[in-house]
Each structure stands twice: as structure tokens, then as C-alpha cells.
Amino acid sequence: MDTPNKETTPGTSPAPRRVKPKLVVDWERCKGCGFCVEFCPKEALDLSGDFNRKGYHPPVVDDAKCVGCNICELICPEFSIFCKDAEGAPARKGKEPKKTHLAEPLLRMDRMPHIWCPGCGIGTTVNCFTVALSQCGIPREKIGLVSGIGCTGRVAGYVNLDSFHTTHGRAIPFATGLALGNPDMKVVVYSGDGDLTAIGGNHFIHAARRNMNLTVILVNNFIYGMTGGQTAPTTPIDAKSSTSPYGASEPPFNLAHLAETCGATYVARWTALHTRQLTRAMQEALNKKGFSFIEIIAPCPTLFLRLNKLGDGLSMMRFFRDNSEIQNGADTRSVAIPYQGKIVLGKFVDKEEPTWLDRMNNQMSKALGTRHVPYGAPKKEGEAKS
Amino acid sequence: MTMKNRIEVKIGGFGGQGVILAGQIVGKAASLFDGKHAAFTQSFGPEARGSACSSQVIVSAERILYPYVKFPDILVVMSQEAFVKFSPALKPDGMLIYEKSLVTPVDLPASVRTAGIPSTQLAEELGRRITSNIVMTGFFAAVTGIVSEEATRKAVMDSVPKGTEKLNLEAFEKGFAYGRAHAAPAAAGAAQRGH
Amino acid sequence: MTRTPAAVQAPLAGFTGADPAGVASGDHFMDGDFACAEGALAAGCRFIAGYPITPSTEVVEHFARRIPTIGGVFIQMEDEIAASIAIQGAVWAGHKSMTVTSGPGFSLMMEHIGLAAMAEVPCVFVDVQRGGPSTGLPTLPGQADVMQARWGSHGDYEIIAICPNSPQESFDFTIDAFNLAEQYRVPVMLMMDECVGHMHEKVTIPRPEDIKIFPRRWTKQAVGSYLPYKPEFDGWIPGMVKAGDGHFFHITGLTHDERGYPAMSVECQESLVRRLVDKIRLNADAICRCEEIGLEDAEIVLIAYGITSRVAYAAMEEARRRGLKVGLLRPIILWPFPERRIRELAEKVNTFVVAELNYGQLSLEVERCAAGKADTILIGHGGGTVHEPEAILEVLLRAAPDAIGRQGPRKRMSPLRAAPDAIDRQGPRKRMSPLRAAGKKR
Structure with a gap:
């Protein structure tokens, strides 16, 4: 068993500072999931005895214990805690002193609070994504985000990017058109397990086969959330759902293996608890040419956990802590996820292959020689300018 | 319903004989180089499977309204099977053009005029039996007159694969010359009469 | 007998010439499918996603052959569902894009x-x-997707559908389809049929400068304050942007406000869907196009579209030769339907005879707009071939007034109308929608 977050990401690690950052809690955004309290390495947080207006107990900080590591900022699915550089703190690495939530410039804060339930892991993954975005080195306007339908499908509505909330299951083909239409862009598909691998399963395997230049981030909570807890292609055998009231009997997909077999050039799996590793994986995927795939295991407290009497989101996060095993480079055939069993995490595949566009251009120029007009060269100035 | 100046042509044969290209060339000659109207269709589906396949061309001085050939004025056949299949629909005053060494016309009304050419053999003399359809196209132009010699020649050159123009041109000339030498010029006038 | 030429379209401000790279100027002998691909290239389309299906496949085959020497993308997707949304991704990347299919794929x-x-x-x-x-x-023609084109997706919406009857029109109308799509920001359906798609005829492709292209209308809003659904043009149409230019816009299929954000309110639904519908309905007169032949003295109006209109033309000519006062109305734009024109004609003619390769689709619209003021007779056909002109002529003769010595005009002949009077006589005049009535006041 591994301790989550022991791996640190350059840039997000707490650099030695003379003035300690100050932890700020947005009292009203909190939904009391307890993630921050449970996973604070310094036990600097505790739930307040007071209620906020929604009836939750937001955290209080013991400033003496807090070291400003910002794990709470990253793991909070409600974007309600952040580390603020203290007044008069020196600029770090040429950056302005941090005064807001790290996700703030990259999210549409006018749309908060988001629709996700207390203890849902999707917000945490979005937190990690915003850090990855800000550190991947790609200009923000050159990143597009496409979602399908479902709880994770709502991510497109919250990120402050060119973002597209499409139809159920069809985020990948939309993203294919977007990525081929503007090859300068990095297009990210952010959606759920039901959306991407049931109704959208055909598109998933074909985009992987083509090595389409897409980063697919799949939040796997083992169930259909938005529609009320039905069986998904990821629901483990024996797990209950609203359409498998006596336990699921179909074998689920091993998505990492599926992606690799179909041709994905980057495959990783993390949980919503493994925020540092997940952030790094997202950065790597964003900078990968070709079809990169990250599966994130996340708690669905309202449906998966409730229907299976497995406690709340925090219980599931504790389960991730106690039952995951990091095996970078693992054979994806061996990483299927049994019901309430060991979850193998890590980066499983990372290789270089030509993308669909590379192959298309090569083929055409082989066949047509100088008659071929290569597609995907940077657009001329003034062309199709809005 | 009468349609003035409308000549309907059906070309039948077996797969690989190039009856589709032959029809396209006739249509192209008429519409692009003779300034007439032409509509070309080919049979898809079950009719196109198996051995008999066909293409249809309508040539008209006026805009073509009804798009299909039901009772051809001119039937070109390059196989016996196509003859058997398509000749019952040939108009009684129509014209049959046939591949002489592959087709034996039988049970035709006396009013149907016929013109035959051993196009496969002539094509083999050129070294490429695949040009049999072009030989036939040249013959067709010569004996029917519904497309002009020059227009058809241009259409052949415009339709065949790059690099094969010379061979196909020879095939066309051979078929055209055969038509001039062996078929009565009156046939062309008769075909042009329309209905 | 006067004829309104099909090709005439009122010139609109804002048109430009075509990008010469995609224009194969000159005379060609090609089928409707190839002509459609050439039309798309001439219109500036550089992105097609498709999936093979007879009889449409030749369109993408031709595009796939041509596009690598022009610069663009053809991608054969895993199914029609994927193709029909990949093109929309490409639009948001700045492309003009198109997909091509036939019945079963159209359903998907x-x-x-x-x-x-x-x-x-x-x-x-x-x-x-x-x-x-x-x-x-x-492998054989039909015209039975006409209602599907209009109503096939769920919810209230409007589209534009345009219907060619020759390979030349397949070329011309594909360009028109792109222009209308840009002008009204709607999906435009090009409703070809197998016969037009597979028939070769002469197609003249003009010089690039003689082709009229309606360019995309980019937003005039500044980066940073862009509202994706704020009407900017003609009072209806929001300005376009493309991804990658720093607008950070959001697009959703959910009911949305001007910011593009989901907004699940009755008010937002009303203002959004109303605009989506009205931008077409209230501009219907500007969008509608018909070819009209001999309508000035017509007592019977023959209505047909696509390939059927050619056969109908032959029947009309013969009927006139026999002394019948028959005119031909060919809707070129099927949707929006030329309601106003049908209502006008219903005031002065006796009978509409509708010939179509289905068992009653556009005829229902004709009947609705005739509103009992003129009879509507359907000459239905299951498809697989076109109508025999003789069959249409026979119905025209039977529909003609007694002077010709045939049956009277008030006799309905549709095999589908079991009890025509019971259905048709009841209150058709009340069918005008409150929405339309309200819209007219604007």
C-alpha cells in the first residue's frame, strides 16, 4: 500500500519560504465532505462546530500547524480552500504573490457552486486539471475541452476554456472534428465512464485506433450518476445499481487495457485521492501528441456508495488510500478492478506513435508527391479571423 | 407520351467489358462536345450483379425529363446474355448493335435494323482486348450518327486513363472505320428519326 | 407560359467570390454525387466526415480524391453518428463542413x-x-425522407432543406446550402435522391469569381466580453467565433442564455427556442424558392420537387397540349415550405396535384396551406423508380373540369384518404399557429 501524494510535482511542492502562506476557507462554498481534514498531512484542519448556510460544517485551520502545502486546496472538490501568500511575501520564481484559488482563473467562477454532490470526486479532478493546465506550458487559448452528458459531462461548463458540452456519448467524435479542424489546438475530452465507454464506446476505441491527437480524461465512478445510479460498463460484478438491484452480473471493461489494445499512446490510472500524481499525469497527457487516456477512479457517494452501503465520499477516499497499489508500467491485462478489491494505479503506457494527421499527411505525400497540399500547417495571419 | 428528338440507348454486356465507360463516353460526347442534352445512368443493385450489366444513355436536342430508358431505340449488346435479357424491350423500329463473334441475334422483328462488329477480335489485334468497348464506341458513332465523330473522339480522350490515350484512340479509329466500311449509312439516318 | 428560372436568386450584400483552389471550372459530364462534392469544394468546404452508405458514397469518394491536393480533411468515421458531430467540431474550429448520407444513416x-x-x-x-x-x-430512388428532414430530431426547431433535380443543381445547390447555413446559422439539408445522385449530365462549374459565397459572419464583439448567443446580425443571428482565438466561449446543447451557459428556466427556453424558430419562420419569404411554370392561367397546379419535378414537367406539357390549364410549381427550398405561395394559389386555382416518391409528405403541407380552398390530390409512389409521366397525366386529366369530359375536380383520388371528406373538411382554416400569428405582427 502506498501513501498517496508522497510523490511531489515540481512547481506545486512547498518551496522553502520565509513567510508562511495563509489558508483561506470560503465558508459558504463548503459541502462538508471532510476530505481536507482527513488528508491534511499536518492535521492542521478540523471541522468547525458551526454550520454554514447550507447546513455543513466547514473546516477551521490551526495556523500554527499549517505549512501551506496546499494539499487541501487541491483535494477540495468545492474549490473552497486556498493558500494565499501572506502580505509582503516575496515573489516566487518571478510569479505574482498568490491571492486566489489556484483554479480561479481557469474556472468560470460565476457558475459556482457547481452541481456535484457533497463528497463527489469530480471537483477534485477538476482542481488537478486546472493546475496541470496552468503548468503544462500550452497557452490557455490553444486548449479546448469537450464533454458529453452526465455528471462529469458538466466539466465543460465550468472550465474557462473554449468548451463544448455536446451530446451523450459523442464528445470524442466532436473533439475529433475540433482537433482536426484546428490542429494547433490541444483538445481534451473530459467525461464519464458511461458516456465514454457505453454509448460512446465505439468512438473511444476508434479514436484510440487512429491515435487521434486527443487527451481523454475519464472519471470512473462505476455507475451512471446523472440518471440515477444505473449499471455502467464499469460497474463491477456484485456491485448493486438501480438497474442491478441484486448485484451486477456482467463483466466490466478494464478500460486501461481496452485503451492500450486499441492504440492509445499514453494510459494512466489514478484516483481522486492521488492529486499530485494525477496532476502530473494530466500535464504529461496534455503534452503528449496522440491519444492519451487517463482513468480517474472517483467516489459517487449519492449513488454507487449509497446503493452498495459503502459509506460516504470520505469512506471511499479512505478506501482508495488503503487499497490502491502503484505499479507504473504494469501489464494492463492485470489491472482490472474487482468489486471492493485492490486498485492498481500508475502510468501503464507511454510511447510515441504518429498521430492520425501525421499518418494522413505522410500517406498523401507518398502517393501524390508535390501535388499534395499538407494539412495542418499553422494558419496564415488574417485567415478566418474572428 | 411522345418526346421529340429523344434517343434512348442501352448498352449491355458482362462485367469487365466496359459497358459503363462506353455509355459515359457517348453521353459525354453528346453533352460536352456536340452541344446536345445527355443523361447517363447505370444499373445498380441486383440487376448489376451476375453476368449481365448495363448502362443507359439518353441523347436529346431538348432538356431530358424522364431519366430512364425503358424501350431503347438503340440496343448495344456485347454478350448473348445481355441480348437475351434486353432485346425484348428494343423498339420494333429500333437498331441492334452487337458484338459479332459473341452474340447471335435471334427472334428479332424484321423491322429492327442490325449492325455487328467483332470488336473483341479487333481489340485483340491492337494488343489489348480491354479496348473492345472503345472499338464498339467508335463503331456506334459511325453507324448511328447520334454522336459526331469528332465529339466521340474527344470524349474518348477525355475519359480513358492517363497514358492509354494513344491505344484507345487507335481502338476508336478502328471501330469507326469498321462502321463506315461495313454498315449502311442509311442506318444512321433511320436511328436519328427518333419516335 | 412563363417560367421562373430555378437559378435566379436575389443577390445579397456580403457575398464574395469562391476560393479558386476548390473550383474545377469548366464543363463536366458527372453525376449528382460528384457534382455535390465539387459544390462543397467550390463553397469552401475543406472538412467532410462521412460514413459509407449507398447511394451517397460517391460524394465522399470524390471529395477524398480531391481534397489532398487542395488542403483539407476527409475522415471516414466509425458511424454516421460520429460523422454528424465531427463536422460540428470542425465548424467550431473555423471550417465550413459537411456530411453525406442516405436514409438509414440520416436516421442516425x-x-x-x-x-x-x-x-x-x-x-x-x-x-x-x-x-x-x-x-x-x-440503389433506387425515393423521396420519403422529406418530413424526417424537417421533424426528425426531437424538440422544436427549424432547418432549411433544398432539393436539386439534376447534377447541375446538385453543384449549385450545395453552394447555396453552405450560403444559407452561414446566413441563418442553421444546419441545411441537401435533399438529393438516388436518381439525381447517380445520373450523369453536363455540369458547368463557373469561374471562381462568378460563384457567390456567403462568408462566415464573425462576431464583432471584443475578446473577453464575447456572448456566443447575443444576436448580432439581422436582429436574429449571433456572431461566430472559432476555438483557439481566446474567447473562452462555452457551447451546450442544453437550453442556454446569451452567455452560452445552461439556463433551465421557462423564460430562457421561450426566448431561445422562439428565436431559433422565428429566425427561419419569419424570414421564410426571403428563404423560400420555387420554380413556377405556367401558373398565371392555371386551374390545376401540379406540385413536384427533385427528380419528380422533371417527370411532372413532361406530364404538364402534354396536359397543356391537350388543352388543360395546368401549371407546375416546384419547391426548390422544401423547408421552410412556401406557405404563402400555396395560400395565394389556393384562392384562385381549383386543384393541387402533388406528385412525390412517397405516400404523402409534402402533400400534407400543401393540403394544410390550401386550407380547403382548393382540393389536394396526392399521386403517391413507393419509390424505386420515378413516376411515369403518363400516370401523372392521367390524374391531371381526371382532375380537370368537366369541359374536358372527365370527372369533376372535387373528387379526391388519393388511395390513402379512406374518408377524405371527414378528414379534410374539418376546420383546416383554424390551423394557423398562434406562434405564427404573433410573429406576423412584428
């Missing part, structure tokens, strides 16, 4: 026609109609 595309209508994505769907339902007659 319906959800994304709804998305394109909802998100106002200018793009073109080509349906080379074959006989249906289901797998039907893959």
Missing part, C-alpha cells in the same frame, strides 16, 4: 441535427434519398 444523424439547430452550427447535411423504410432500396 437526427440527434446531431438537433444539436446543430440548438447550438446554431452552420453546416450541411446531404441526404441522397433511397427507397425506405429501413434498409429499403439502397
Whole structure:
């Protein structure tokens, strides 16, 4: 068993500072999931005895214990805690002193609070994504985000990017058109397990086969959330759902293996608890040419956990802590996820292959020689300018 | 319903004989180089499977309204099977053009005029039996007159694969010359009469 | 007998010439499918996503052959569902894009026609109609997708559908389809049929400078304050942007406000869907196009579209030769339907005779607009071939007034109308929608 977050990401690690950052809690955004309290390495947080207006107990900080590591900022699915550089703190690495939530410039804060339930892991993954975005080195306007339908499908509505909330299951083909239409862009598909691998399963395997230049981030909570807890292609055998009231009997997909077999050039799996590793994986995927795939295991407290009497989101996060095993480079055939069993995490595949566009251009120029007009060269100035 | 100046042509044969290209060339000659109207269709589906396949061309001085050939004025056949299949629909005053060494016309009304050419053999003399359809196209132009010699020649050159123009041109000339030498010029006038 | 030429379209401000790279100027002998691909290239389309299906496949085959020497993308997707949304991704990347299919594939595309209508994505769907339902007659013509084009996706929306009757028009109208898509920000359907798609005729492709292209209308809003659904043009149409330019815009198929954000309120639904519908309905007179022949003295108006209009023309000519006062009305734009024109004609003619390769689709619209003031007779046909002109002529003769010595005009002949009087006489005049009535006041 591994301790989550022991791996640190350059840039997000707490650099030695003379003035300690100050932890700020947005009292009203909190939904009391307890993630921050449970996973604070310094036990600097505790739930307040007071209620906020929604009836939750937001955290209080013991400033003496807090070291400003910002794990709470990253793991909070409600974007309600952040580390603020203290007044008069020196600029770090040429950056302005941090005064807001790290996700703030990259999210549409006018749309908060988001629709996700207390203890849902999707917000945490979005937190990690915003850090990855800000550190991947790609200009923000050159990143597009496409979602399908479902709880994770709502991510497109919250990120402050060119973002597209499409139809159920069809985020990948939309993203294919977007990525081929503007090859300068990095297009990210952010959606759920039901959306991407049931109704959208055909598109998933074909985009992987083509090595389409897409980063697919799949939040796997083992169930259909938005529609009320039905069986998904990821629901483990024996797990209950609203359409498998006596336990699921179909074998689920091993998505990492599926992606690799179909041709994905980057495959990783993390949980919503493994925020540092997940952030790094997202950065790597964003900078990968070709079809990169990250599966994130996340708690669905309202449906998966409730229907299976497995406690709340925090219980599931504790389960991730106690039952995951990091095996970078693992054979994806061996990483299927049994019901309430060991979850193998890590980066499983990372290789270089030509993308669909590379192959298309090569083929055409082989066949047509100088008659071929290569597609995907940077657009001329003034062309199709809005 | 009468349609003035409308000549309907059906070309039948077996797969690989190039009856589709032959029809396209006739249509192209008429519409692009003779300034007439032409509509070309080919049979898809079950009719196109198996051995008999066909293409249809309508040539008209006026805009073509009804798009299909039901009772051809001119039937070109390059196989016996196509003859058997398509000749019952040939108009009684129509014209049959046939591949002489592959087709034996039988049970035709006396009013149907016929013109035959051993196009496969002539094509083999050129070294490429695949040009049999072009030989036939040249013959067709010569004996029917519904497309002009020059227009058809241009259409052949415009339709065949790059690099094969010379061979196909020879095939066309051979078929055209055969038509001039062996078929009565009156046939062309008769075909042009329309209905 | 006067004839309104099909090709005449009122010139609009804002048109430009075509990009010469995609224009194969000159005379060609080609089929409707190839002509459609050439039309798309001439219109500036550089992105097609498709999936093979007879009889439409030749469109993408030709595009796939041509595009690598022009610069663009053809991608054969895993199914029609994927194709119909990939093109929308490409639109938001700045492309003009199109997909091509036939009946069964068109059925699969319906959800994304709804998305394109909802998100106002200018793009073109080509349906080379074959006989249906289901797998039907893959290699033979039909015109039975007409209502599907209009109503096939769920919810309230409007589209534009345009219907060619020759390979030349397949070329011309594909360009028109792109222009209309840009002008109104709607998905436009090019409703071809197998006969037009597979028939070769002469197609003249003009010089690039003689082709009229309606360019995309980019937003005039500043980066940073862009509202994706704020009407900017003609009072209806929001300005377009493309991804990658720093607007950080959001697009959704959910009911949305001007910011593009989901907004699940009755008020937002009303203002959004109303605009989506009205931008077409209230501009119907500007969009509608018909070819009209001999309508000035007509007592009987023959209505037909697509390939059927050619056969109908032959029947009309013969009927006139025999002394019948028959005119031909060919809707070129099927949707929006030329309601006003049918209502006008219903005031002065006795009978509409509608010939179509289905058992009653556009005839229902004619009957609705005739509103009991003139009879509507359907000459239905299951498809697989076209009507015999003689069959149409026979109905015209029977529909003609007694002077010709035939049956009277008030006799309905549709085999589908079991009890025509019971159905048709009841209150058709009350059918005008409150929405339309309200719209007219604007």
C-alpha cells in the first residue's frame, strides 16, 4: 500500500519560504465532505462546530500547524480552500504573490457552486486539471475541452476554456472534428465512464485506433450518476445499481487495457485521492501528441456508495488510500478492478506513435508527391479571423 | 407520351467489358462536345450483379425529363446474355448493335435494323482486348450518327486513363472505320428519326 | 407560359467570390454525387466526415480524391453518428463542413441535427434519398425522407432543406446550402435522391469569381466580453467565433442564455427556442424558392420537387397540349415550405396535384396551406423508380373540369384518404399557429 501524494510535482511542492502562506476557507462554498481534514498531512484542519448556510460544517485551520502545502486546496472538490501568500511575501520564481484559488482563473467562477454532490470526486479532478493546465506550458487559448452528458459531462461548463458540452456519448467524435479542424489546438475530452465507454464506446476505441491527437480524461465512478445510479460498463460484478438491484452480473471493461489494445499512446490510472500524481499525469497527457487516456477512479457517494452501503465520499477516499497499489508500467491485462478489491494505479503506457494527421499527411505525400497540399500547417495571419 | 428528338440507348454486356465507360463516353460526347442534352445512368443493385450489366444513355436536342430508358431505340449488346435479357424491350423500329463473334441475334422483328462488329477480335489485334468497348464506341458513332465523330473522339480522350490515350484512340479509329466500311449509312439516318 | 428560372436568386450584400483552389471550372459530364462534392469544394468546404452508405458514397469518394491536393480533411468515421458531430467540431474550429448520407444513416444523424439547430452550427447535411423504410432500396430512388428532414430530431426547431433535380443543381445547390447555413446559422439539408445522385449530365462549374459565397459572419464583439448567443446580425443571428482565438466561449446543447451557459428556466427556453424558430419562420419569404411554370392561367397546379419535378414537367406539357390549364410549381427550398405561395394559389386555382416518391409528405403541407380552398390530390409512389409521366397525366386529366369530359375536380383520388371528406373538411382554416400569428405582427 502506498501513501498517496508522497510523490511531489515540481512547481506545486512547498518551496522553502520565509513567510508562511495563509489558508483561506470560503465558508459558504463548503459541502462538508471532510476530505481536507482527513488528508491534511499536518492535521492542521478540523471541522468547525458551526454550520454554514447550507447546513455543513466547514473546516477551521490551526495556523500554527499549517505549512501551506496546499494539499487541501487541491483535494477540495468545492474549490473552497486556498493558500494565499501572506502580505509582503516575496515573489516566487518571478510569479505574482498568490491571492486566489489556484483554479480561479481557469474556472468560470460565476457558475459556482457547481452541481456535484457533497463528497463527489469530480471537483477534485477538476482542481488537478486546472493546475496541470496552468503548468503544462500550452497557452490557455490553444486548449479546448469537450464533454458529453452526465455528471462529469458538466466539466465543460465550468472550465474557462473554449468548451463544448455536446451530446451523450459523442464528445470524442466532436473533439475529433475540433482537433482536426484546428490542429494547433490541444483538445481534451473530459467525461464519464458511461458516456465514454457505453454509448460512446465505439468512438473511444476508434479514436484510440487512429491515435487521434486527443487527451481523454475519464472519471470512473462505476455507475451512471446523472440518471440515477444505473449499471455502467464499469460497474463491477456484485456491485448493486438501480438497474442491478441484486448485484451486477456482467463483466466490466478494464478500460486501461481496452485503451492500450486499441492504440492509445499514453494510459494512466489514478484516483481522486492521488492529486499530485494525477496532476502530473494530466500535464504529461496534455503534452503528449496522440491519444492519451487517463482513468480517474472517483467516489459517487449519492449513488454507487449509497446503493452498495459503502459509506460516504470520505469512506471511499479512505478506501482508495488503503487499497490502491502503484505499479507504473504494469501489464494492463492485470489491472482490472474487482468489486471492493485492490486498485492498481500508475502510468501503464507511454510511447510515441504518429498521430492520425501525421499518418494522413505522410500517406498523401507518398502517393501524390508535390501535388499534395499538407494539412495542418499553422494558419496564415488574417485567415478566418474572428 | 411522345418526346421529340429523344434517343434512348442501352448498352449491355458482362462485367469487365466496359459497358459503363462506353455509355459515359457517348453521353459525354453528346453533352460536352456536340452541344446536345445527355443523361447517363447505370444499373445498380441486383440487376448489376451476375453476368449481365448495363448502362443507359439518353441523347436529346431538348432538356431530358424522364431519366430512364425503358424501350431503347438503340440496343448495344456485347454478350448473348445481355441480348437475351434486353432485346425484348428494343423498339420494333429500333437498331441492334452487337458484338459479332459473341452474340447471335435471334427472334428479332424484321423491322429492327442490325449492325455487328467483332470488336473483341479487333481489340485483340491492337494488343489489348480491354479496348473492345472503345472499338464498339467508335463503331456506334459511325453507324448511328447520334454522336459526331469528332465529339466521340474527344470524349474518348477525355475519359480513358492517363497514358492509354494513344491505344484507345487507335481502338476508336478502328471501330469507326469498321462502321463506315461495313454498315449502311442509311442506318444512321433511320436511328436519328427518333419516335 | 412563363417560367421562373430555378437559378435566379436575389443577390445579397456580403457575398464574395469562391476560393479558386476548390473550383474545377469548366464543363463536366458527372453525376449528382460528384457534382455535390465539387459544390462543397467550390463553397469552401475543406472538412467532410462521412460514413459509407449507398447511394451517397460517391460524394465522399470524390471529395477524398480531391481534397489532398487542395488542403483539407476527409475522415471516414466509425458511424454516421460520429460523422454528424465531427463536422460540428470542425465548424467550431473555423471550417465550413459537411456530411453525406442516405436514409438509414440520416436516421442516425437526427440527434446531431438537433444539436446543430440548438447550438446554431452552420453546416450541411446531404441526404441522397433511397427507397425506405429501413434498409429499403439502397440503389433506387425515393423521396420519403422529406418530413424526417424537417421533424426528425426531437424538440422544436427549424432547418432549411433544398432539393436539386439534376447534377447541375446538385453543384449549385450545395453552394447555396453552405450560403444559407452561414446566413441563418442553421444546419441545411441537401435533399438529393438516388436518381439525381447517380445520373450523369453536363455540369458547368463557373469561374471562381462568378460563384457567390456567403462568408462566415464573425462576431464583432471584443475578446473577453464575447456572448456566443447575443444576436448580432439581422436582429436574429449571433456572431461566430472559432476555438483557439481566446474567447473562452462555452457551447451546450442544453437550453442556454446569451452567455452560452445552461439556463433551465421557462423564460430562457421561450426566448431561445422562439428565436431559433422565428429566425427561419419569419424570414421564410426571403428563404423560400420555387420554380413556377405556367401558373398565371392555371386551374390545376401540379406540385413536384427533385427528380419528380422533371417527370411532372413532361406530364404538364402534354396536359397543356391537350388543352388543360395546368401549371407546375416546384419547391426548390422544401423547408421552410412556401406557405404563402400555396395560400395565394389556393384562392384562385381549383386543384393541387402533388406528385412525390412517397405516400404523402409534402402533400400534407400543401393540403394544410390550401386550407380547403382548393382540393389536394396526392399521386403517391413507393419509390424505386420515378413516376411515369403518363400516370401523372392521367390524374391531371381526371382532375380537370368537366369541359374536358372527365370527372369533376372535387373528387379526391388519393388511395390513402379512406374518408377524405371527414378528414379534410374539418376546420383546416383554424390551423394557423398562434406562434405564427404573433410573429406576423412584428
